[in-house]
Amino acid sequence: EQVDSANKRGSLLEVVQVLTDLDLLIRRAYVSSDGEWFMDVFHVTDKNGNRVMEEDIAETIQQSLGPRTCSFRARNRSVGVQAISENTSIELTGRDRPGLLSDVFAVLTDNNCNVVAAEVWTHNSRMASVVYITDETTGSVIDDPDRIAKIKQLLLYVLEGNRDKRIANTAVLMGSTHKERRLHQMMYDNRDYDMTNLDVGSTSERRKPVITVENCTDKAYTVVNLRCIDRPKLFFDAVCTLTDMQYVVYHATV
Structure with missing residues (x-):
């Protein structure tokens, strides 16, 4: 799935959110956005690891991004979206x-x-x-x-x-x-990231995520490297966390 669109704050999160809502697993991703345009490429499967053959993923993403100019290059696919009743x-x-x-x-x-x-x-x-x-x-x-x-x-x-x-x-x-x-x-x-005075069980050293943060001064970026055990919705959770911390993802490789 390739998505090209006019860029705005939160565009990446909106696209990843749609893929997550459709129960698709992101196996590989390339994110590139500079200036007023972004291009994201996602390699996805269904939750069982099978190739997705449905028709309207592109249309669903386009609806999530609103009326801005967008173009999508993908096979004809369709995924049902569950209607949410009033509550x-x-x-x-x-x-x-x-x-x-x-x-x-x-x-x-x-x-x-x-x-x-x-x-x-x-x-x-x-x-x-x-x-x-x-x-x-x-x-x-x-x-x-x-x-x-x-x-x-x-x-x-x-x-x-x-x-x-x-x-x-x-x-x-x-x-x-x-x-x-x-x-x-x-x-x-609610500051769930605050470990102060909380009784939190220890995590196995083998299972702890490895996170490094480096400044790329020549391009005025901060580079975050994350290595950990994979799981469904991990990329969505990572993008949500960075967005909540008021950071913008310009480039990413997953």
């Missing part, structure tokens, strides 16, 4: 503890909420979660301000049962968000 999104961040998710779902159940879907991340004793709910009786979006305020406050009480109340937070949104992108932002805002 209310609840975002939660706080200190992780045993039984926390059970307590969160108990609050929602007691308030006649139907949990449509949920994604939970934990890292360095921090927790971030996006929960999609509807009204248990009508199956529709919950938009009553008083009811939303009550749910938020009850969930905040649950989160503040953790050791550190300062990092507990709840937010309620109408409609859908890109949950994995949002979870990256929530974890970053």
Whole structure:
């Protein structure tokens, strides 16, 4: 898959996000962007390692990049994109503890909420979660301000049962968000990278990622080298992290 498009901040993340949403694994990638244009080349397979034969990957990427001038060179392919039903999104961040998710779902159940879907991340004793709910009786979006305020406050009480109340937070949104992108932002805002005073288990030396950072003074770039065990969505996670840290990827080889 080759993508040529007018460049803007976040273009790389948008393209990688589309490939990730389509459950495609990025086996190899070449990223090049200078000035007002970028060209990215991705070698992808499905999650089983098979060659992708569907038709509309290019069209899906083009829609994600908006009306800007784009050109795509790829075989005719098509991948179904799951429609997202209307719901209310609840975002939660706080200190992780045993039984926390059970307590969160108990609050929602007691308030006649139907949990449509949920994604939970934990890292360095921090927790971030996006929960999609509807009204248990009508199956529709919950938009009553008083009811939303009550749910938020009850969930905040649950989160503040953790050791550190300062990092507990709840937010309620109408409609859908890109949950994995949002979870990256929530974890970053919650400083999950901060190891201070956290009881974190040791990582095997063999499995630790090797990361080096070098300044390329002649081209005014900083070069980041990452070597670690591969896994699905790793490139997406890396681009999200760099974006959240306010860095722009100009060139990359994966």
